Amino acid sequence: MIPTTNLLAGALSRRQFMHLASASGLGLFAGATRLQSASRQSQSSRVAEGPWGQIEKLGEGIWSVVSTPLAHDDWTTLCNGGIVAGSERVLVIESFAGPAGARLVAQQARELSGRWPTDVLVTHYHGDHANGLEGFVTGDSRPEIWMTATTRKLILEADGRRDESPDPVRKEMLEGARLIAPEGVLQLNLGGLDLKIQPRRGHTASDVTVELEGPSIVFCGDLIWNQMFPNFRDTLPSALSKSVRSLRREAATTYVPGHGPLATGADVARFTELIDSVEATARSAIESGTPAAEAAAEFRLPEALEDWHLFRESYFEVAIGSWFKELGLDPAG
Numbered sequence: 649m650i651p652t653t654n655l656l657a658g659a660l661s662r663r664q665f666m667h668l669a670s671a672s673g674l675g676l677f678a679g680a681t682r683l684q685s686a687s688r689q690s691q692s693s694r695v696a697e698g699p700w701g702q703i704e705k706l707g708e709g710i711w712s713v714v715s716t717p718l719a720h721d722d723w724t725t726l727c728n729g730g731i732v733a734g735s736e737r738v739l740v741i742e743s744f745a746g747p748a749g750a751r752l753v754a755q756q757a758r759e760l761s762g763r764w765p766t767d768v769l770v771t772h773y774h775g776d777h778a779n780g781l782e783g784f785v786t787g788d789s790r791p792e793i794w795m796t797a798t799t800r801k802l803i804l805e806a807d808g809r810r811d812e813s814p815d816p817v818r819k820e821m822l823e824g825a826r827l828i829a830p831e832g833v834l835q836l837n838l839g840g841l842d843l844k845i846q847p848r849r850g851h852t853a854s855d856v857t858v859e860l861e862g863p864s865i866v867f868c869g870d871l872i873w874n875q876m877f878p879n880f881r882d883t884l885p886s887a888l889s890k891s892v893r894s895l896r897r898e899a900a901t902t903y904v905p906g907h908g909p910l911a912t913g914a915d916v917a918r919f920t921e922l923i924d925s926v927e928a929t930a931r932s933a934i935e936s937g938t939p940a941a942e943a944a945a946e947f948r949l950p951e952a953l954e955d956w957h958l959f960r961e962s963y964f965e966v967a968i969g970s971w972f973k974e975l976g977l978d979p980a981g
Contacts, residue, residue, distance in 0.1 A: 711732075714909065772854060794825065885967075897913065
């Protein structure tokens with residue numbers, strides 16, 4: 649097992665995390681013990697771990713980063729992501745919650761692949777995935793940054809609302825980012841390892857997935873959550889439904905969700921059932937003239953998902969209300 653460096657000195661305090669959670673729509677949840685237990689199911693493939701979470705090998709040159717922030721009260725990485733290393737380039741998926749998380753994952757990438765990351769891809773603009781870019785800088789070396797133009801625009805707008813001005817290096821990295829076209833598939837060869845970078849939408853106005861065929865692996869960003877009810881704050885629910893369905897594969901596949909343990913096809917099917925139940929509840933409420941808050945008070949998770957975690961009680965209302973908003977209706981009725 650590769651030792652990890654505990655960067656708590658540069659990690660987020662609980663107060664800072666609460667601010668980030670509010671800004672990114674993450675929130676807090678109870679029941680961390682069960683999530684921690686679930687994250688241990690694939691311990692045989694684990695190559696690194698720390699209070700922030702763990703790194704698990706998924707294939708030759710392919711690793712997932714699974715964050716468990718509540719297990720040890722550590723918010724260093726916060727979201728899930730990945731490391732994919734070919735013979736020529738090393739890609740890290742997500743920049744995590746802050747520079748300390750990015751630096752930790754970059755160090756692990758070097759331990760595992762022998763090289764510092766050459767490329768970093770950000771799946772969407774929320775701070776728990778996008779706030780660590782400057783942590784990848786070492787000496788005069790800066791990785792290539794990949795994101796969509798919409799994601800870059802939304803990150804820059806969010807940076808402009810911060811209480812403290814971001815590191816100037818961060819802005820330079822954002823301005824020099826390699827932009828992923830909003831349509832079509834970007835093929836990226838890392839040297840003997842081919843990736844498909846697929847622009848999508850649903851969780852936010854612009855999301856990206858990173859997909860491999862052999863072995864079959866999908867890094868989902870926040871389009872998929874596992875064992876946690878998702879945040880619908882910036883969601884266009886019809887687009888989310890379409891994107892989630894398009895991610896499902898017939899072949900046995902490892903899905904790396906934005907939050908929660910690694911997922912299987914069965915887990916994605918359960919997540920699909922969840923978002924379908926939100927839609928059905930919302931449409932029923934709209935038809936009967938019931939406000940979103942009242943419908944949310946009566947909403948129950950599908951039986952197969954009763955052990956899933958809810959970040960905040962308001963999340964049901966936010967999810968149901970997203971359908972009202974998409975259909976041009978006031979959630980308050």
